[in-house]
Amino acid sequence: MSIYVDGTTRLLVQGITGREGTFHTGHMVEYGTNVVAGVTPGKGGQRVHGVPVYDTVAEAVAETDANCSLIYVPARFCADAVLESADAGIPLVITITEQVPVHDMIRVTTALQARGTTMIGPNCPGLISPGSAKVGIIPGSICTPGPVGLVSRSGTLTYEVLFALTTRGIGQTTAVGIGGDPVQGTKFIDVLAAFEADPATKAIVMIGEIGGSDEEAAAAYVAEHVGKPVIGFVAGQTAPAGKQMGHAGAIISGGSGTAAGKIAAFENAGISVARHPDEIAELVAERLGAG
Amino acid sequence: MNLYEYQAKQLFGLHGIPIKEGRVARTAAEARDIASSLGGPVVVKAQVHTGGRGKAGGVKLASGSDEAESIAAKILGMDIKGHRVGQVLVDPAVDIDSEFYLACVLDRGARRILIMASGEGGVDIEQVAAETPERITSVHVDPGLGLQSYQARRLAYGVLHALPDARRPAFAAVLRDFQHVVAQLYETCVEEDATLAEINPLVITTDGQMLALDGKVTIDDSALFRQQELASLRDAGVETGAERQAREAGLSYVDLDGSIGCLVNGAGLAMATMDVIKFFGGEPANFLDIGGGAQADKVAEALRIILADARVNSVLINIFGGITRGDEVARGILAALEQLDTDVPFVVRIEGTNAEEGRAILADAAMNTATTLAEGAQLAIRLADERKQGQSQEVVA
Structure with a gap:
């Protein structure tokens, strides 16, 4: 079992003929993801790694029944690409593109609510349900099927933790990267709810970072609604205030959004907090053993 | 990108908000x-x-x-x-009668622009929010519909009714002007791609004029491609030399005060690497994210920036390959070392895509390597301490 993507996922890749789109489509096809279509305006009729390319998403959906879209288009065309998928009836859109204007994402997330479309991202590594579907850029080789659900605002820090879990023989149901931007399509709470409802997920790893208050909201949600063991980590304990730490959303402003505040919220909610990344897999093993 | 007060007020002026x-x-x-x-x-x-x-x-x-x-x-x-x-x-x-607060801010949780107004102007709004939240009125704007007239009215009357009696007549006389300023500030926020547009204080002068006396605007860096005029306002003077050099090279870098340089791919992992160094008793010298898919020349440029900081006594390189390939990073490190001729020790930890190839390249160069992040951090701290002691001994000798 898994959340968001699995063997029934019929994936469409927007921006499939670009450098990143082509490269990662190759890896996804190789992993066994059912990539049914690609879209690049003006390149309809071509094939990328055997996947047919269409000029518009509507055409691609009509031909292939795609039910999930993955976006690699440049930032300035990103909002348009998300809306194109939503209007073609695709219920799940994963946006890898980074440096998308915040006001574009304010408009898009509001529009998606009315259409019932879920977006994950932007500025995220996508997600993977080991053994059935890899949608995005998380390397398949560091994952293995198993009982842990993982949700994170980071990319490579997520790989680090997946690798540590897999090395210890602890597999994953799904790993979800929700992205490092201030305005996200999917938040910690949404993913926590999905993991809590997924019978195969026995423990949840949540990796946050400085900036905003989504970790605090997630902690309150865990205390109220999550019965499964949750293991947490917050990156940026040494980050100075007022400086953006790489991710657009990773900034301590006016004393709020600090790692200390988030860690305290996690601990108050009964979440096991790792002091550094190497401890995460240890804590997961402990909590799974105890559960 | 933050604008200076004078730039913020010029922008307000362009959008029809009264300024001096x-x-x-x-x-x-x-x-x-x-x-x-x-x-x-x-x-x-x-x-x-x-x-x-x-x-x-x-x-x-x-x-x-x-x-x-x-x-x-x-x-x-x-x-x-x-x-x-x-x-x-x-x-x-200006002769001031009374001061107000008005701002459009990004509300990350609500995924919308929040407009906040208060009769408590010229003071720290976060303090007002913490101590007397009833003195702040706020509305969220639906980005599809835009600001509605009733929302501007709600802000205006919210502020009016929270004022002490003595201050009400002066504000009641400019209620319409205030609503106009609200609308124009929201326009500024959206059209200029701002994540913060704040007037503090917004004042009423003794002759009854409404005026933006001080302003603060933060422009979304991701939108600068369509805000060319604003992009040209960037004041390179507020960045350190290293920060500017990094930005021009497409690297994400923040100067810190410690002695252990960090070179990492990915923002979250870069922060976590700093945290691990601190956890084991060291102090990071910088945050540096080389980004995804970095090529050898970018890695070399990153190392040049780190080593230009004289306080750096060791460098911890932590790469988890996804898009970034371990062998590319390894080649970048060697290329940089050839040109730099440094005695600062390096600790390299590479995992993920092409990690083995990367490690093999570095093993040939007799580089310190580590398999886990914790191990790498501890080794980097020890090497930094040793180098520091060696230097102070030289001074004594």
Whole structure:
């Protein structure tokens, strides 16, 4: 079992003929993801790694029944690409593109609510349900099927933790990267709810970072609604205030959004907090053993 | 990207928000000329990207051009919370009746722009929010519909009803002007791709005019491709040399005070690497994210920036390959070392895509390697301490 993507996922890749789109489509096809279509305006009729390319998403959906879209288009065309998928009836859109204007994402997330479309991202590594579907850029080789659900605002820090879990023989149901931007399509709470409802997920790893208050909201949600063991980590304990730490959303402003505040919220909610990344897999093993 | 007060107010002016016609000066003589062309008393205001200017002596009233010149001479070059004052705004002095607060801010949780208004102007709004939240009125704007008239009215009446009786008549007389300013500030926020557009204080003058007296605007860096004019306002002076060099090379870098340089791919992992160093008793010298898919030349540039910092006594390189390939990073490290001729020790930890190839390249060069992040951090701390001790011994000898 898994959340968001699995063997029934019929994936469409927007921006499939670009450098990143082509490269990662190759890896996804190789992993066994059912990539049914690609879209690049003006390149309809071509094939990328055997996947047919269409000029518009509507055409691609009509031909292939795609039910999930993955976006690699440049930032300035990103909002348009998300809306194109939503209007073609695709219920799940994963946006890898980074440096998308915040006001574009304010408009898009509001529009998606009315259409019932879920977006994950932007500025995220996508997600993977080991053994059935890899949608995005998380390397398949560091994952293995198993009982842990993982949700994170980071990319490579997520790989680090997946690798540590897999090395210890602890597999994953799904790993979800929700992205490092201030305005996200999917938040910690949404993913926590999905993991809590997924019978195969026995423990949840949540990796946050400085900036905003989504970790605090997630902690309150865990205390109220999550019965499964949750293991947490917050990156940026040494980050100075007022400086953006790489991710657009990773900034301590006016004393709020600090790692200390988030860690305290996690601990108050009964979440096991790792002091550094190497401890995460240890804590997961402990909590799974105890559960 | 933060704008200076004078830039923020120019932007407000372009969007129809009333401002004073002051100008910015970089020398005391310029301040004198501006004051004399404005005539009458002026306010000389330090232009820095930090609050608390008034308390630090960076805002002063001058009776005329002579005094404006002498005050500007004192304020220019002043250090306010680590920011050197390079320019002052010379604005006509205003007789203030009362002060208000108005801002459009990004509400990350709600994924919308939040407009906040209060009769408590000229003070720290976060303090007001914490102590007397009932004095703040706010509305969220639906981005598809835009700001509605009723929302501007709600803000106006919310502020009015929270005011003490004595202050109500002056504000009641400009209720419509206030609603106009609300609409124009929201327009500024959306059209200029701002994540913060704040007027603090918004004042009513003794002759009943509404005026934006001070302003703060933060532009979304991701939108600068379509805000070319604003992009040109970036003041390279607020970045350190290393930060500017990094930005131009497409690297994400923040200067810190420690002795262990960090080179990492990915922002979250870069922060976590700093945290691990601190956890084991060391101090990171910087945050540096080389980004995804970095090529060898970018890695070499990153190392040049780190090693230019004389406080750096060791460098921890932590790469988890996804898009980034371990062998590319390894080649970048060797390329940089050939040119740099440094005695600063390196600890390299590479995992993920092409990690084995990367490790093999580095093993040939007799580099310190680590398999886990914790191990790498501890080794980097030890090597930094050893180098520091070695240097102090040299000094003693």
